[in-house]
Amino acid sequence: MKHLKERQEYIDLYDKLTINDCRWRENFHKNSKPSEELEKKVGEKFYRGVTEVSLHYDLLYATVRWWENKEQRISEWIARDTKKDEFYENAQAPQLIRCLKCQSLTTENDKIFMDGFGDKSDRILFMYDCPNECVPHRAFYDNGEEYKTKPNLCVKCQGVLERNSERIEGKKIVITETCKNCGHIETDEMELNKKEEAPDPDYEKDRERFCLSGELLRKNLEEKSNLESIAKFMDGIKEKEKHKAEYDKVKELKKLTIPQLKQHIIETLKDGAYSNLIFEQPRMETTVSIGFTLEDATTQNEYDSRTKLARILKKSLEDTNWRLMSEGINYRLGVLSGRLRIYEKEKDLLQLAKQALKKDLQS
Numbered sequence: 001m002k003h004l005k006e007r008q009e010y011i012d013l014y015d016k017l018t019i020n021d022c023r024w025r026e027n028f029h030k031n032s033k034p035s036e037e038l039e040k041k042v043g044e045k046f047y048r049g050v051t052e053v054s055l056h057y058d059l060l061y062a063t064v065r066w067w068e069n070k071e072q073r074i075s076e077w078i079a080r081d082t083k084k085d086e087f088y089e090n091a092q093a094p095q096l097i098r099c100l101k102c103q104s105l106t107t108e109n110d111k112i113f114m115d116g117f118g119d120k121s122d123r124i125l126f127m128y129d130c131p132n133e134c135v136p137h138r139a140f141y142d143n144g145e146e147y148k149t150k151p152n153l154c155v156k157c158q159g160v161l162e163r164n165s166e167r168i169e170g171k172k173i174v175i176t177e178t179c180k181n182c183g184h185i186e187t188d189e190m191e192l193n194k195k196e197e198a199p200d201p202d203y204e205k206d207r208e209r210f211c212l213s214g215e216l217l218r219k220n221l222e223e224k225s226n227l228e229s230i231a232k233f234m235d236g237i238k239e240k241e242k243h244k245a246e247y248d249k250v251k252e253l254k255k256l257t258i259p260q261l262k263q264h265i266i267e268t269l270k271d272g273a274y275s276n277l278i279f280e281q282p283r284m285e286t287t288v289s290i291g292f293t294l295e296d297a298t299t300q301n302e303y304d305s306r307t308k309l310a311r312i313l314k315k316s317l318e319d320t321n322w323r324l325m326s327e328g329i330n331y332r333l334g335v336l337s338g339r340l341r342i343y344e345k346e347k348d349l350l351q352l353a354k355q356a357l358k359k360d361l362q363s
Contacts, residue, residue, distance in 0.1 A: 003081035003088075003113075010074045015211045018066040019203065022210040025062055029055035057227075059210075064224050067212040084122060088113050091124040091142040099130035099138070106130050106138060114141075154179035161186070249353035250346075254320045258282055258290060261322055261340065265292070268316040273298040274309075274336075289325065289341040295334055302331045309336050318356065321349060 034047045042050075088111075097106045106128035114123040124142040139147040152161040159181025177186045212220055256264060262279055269277060273296060280291035296305050306329040313324050317340070325339045343349050 003084040004078065005081065007074070007078070010077050013077075014066075014070055014074055015207055018063070018070075019206050019210050021066070022059060022062055023206065025058050026055060029058065060220055060223060063210050063212050064220050066210070067217065067220075084113065087122060088124060093126040093142075094140045094144050097128050097138055097140060099132070099134045100136075101134040102130065102132050104131050104134075152177060154182060154184050155186075156184045157182045245357055246350050246353040249356055250349045252319065253349065253352065256320050256322060256342075258288075261290070261320075261342075264316070264320065265313070265340075268312065269294070272312070287341055288344070289339050291337065291339045293335055293337040296336055297334060305334075305336060306331045309338075313338070313340075321352065323352070 029051050032051060034042070034044070038047065091111070093108045093111065098104065099106055108126050109129045110127040112125045112127070114125050116122045125147055126140050126142070128138045128140070130137070141147065152163065153159065154161055157179065159179045161177040161179055164176045164178075175188045177188075179185075208216075266277065274294045275297065277292065277294040280293075282288060282290040294309075296309070299305050299308075310324060310329045313329075317323055321343045322340050323343065325341050327339065329336055329338045343352055
């Protein structure tokens with residue numbers, strides 16, 4: 001049993017699924033009809049125009065999506081069938097299976113791949129024959145579990161049905177099941193010849209339309225990209241309208257360079273009792289920051305000294321894009337140190353703006 005097929009067969013299958021989906025979409029839009037109330041309001045001509053536009057964009061996104069997923073899906077199918085073939089070839093048949101009638105060792109004569117469904121795993125069923133031609137035959141799965149047939153029961157009396165089958169001129173098999181208890185008979189027919197699909201005159205034409213390649217692929221990708229850019233632009237406008245107060249506040253923030261920041265801090269502290277202000281080399285990392293030290297000769301109280309400087313710096317930096325870092329101010333022997341960081345990204349600046357607006361409402 002071989003599951004793995006030529007790659008073209010997988011391509012043909014995927015293209016068929018693509019065509020069927022796109023045909024369904026096309027028929028859905030073309031066959032849609034407005035309600036009487038809507039037709040009176042907008043008119044049949046206007047409704048058809050809207051329908052054509054809806055169809056165009058539905059097919060645009062559908063065909064691109066089918067194209068985007070094609071290689072991955074085909075690779076998944078190939079990997080799945082390769083795994084099935086490897087499992088079939090490598091499965092080990094249970095050994096030392098004896099006939100239930102004569103106790104002779106049976107011999108394996110065939111194996112069947114059993115597809116798993118739902119949460120069930122694939123399995124291999126091994127068939128065994130008795131050398132003395134005893135019946136019934138036995139069958140075991142690859143994990144050693146014996147296959148047990150469940151009796152067919154009569155729908156009328158729940159008696160056991162006896163099955164007989166008859167092949168008719170190589171065209172079909174007629175299966176007859178007779179109840180041993182009440183005599184009820186059920187019949188079923190199974191066609192042997194697979195019916196060929198009727199020719200589809202539009203298949204290749206639709207394959208060119210829906211299974212994207214070449215110039216049509218380029219055009220659809222370009223149109224989709226343009227639409228997404230427009231949508232992103234419009235979303236940005238809506239976002240700014242929704243949070244206009246925050247964006248206006250961001251515009252008001254002073255965006256200070258490092259030299260400007262240093263001058264700003266010097267001006268802030270010039271009238272205080274601080275001396276020997278020294279800035280470290282800036283850390284030009286993902287988040288830019290700069291450390292500083294200064295001396296405070298006015299107090300010997302560590303808590304008061306740290307708290308006072310932190311309050312001064314926070315107030316001074318409120319209308320800028322710089323903030324005192326979360327570790328705050330350190331104090332030792334009259335020397336204070338800390339670190340300032342910049343907010344550059346739009347989302348971070350918006351966060352500062354929200355905090356400022358919240359403080360304005362509370363004050």
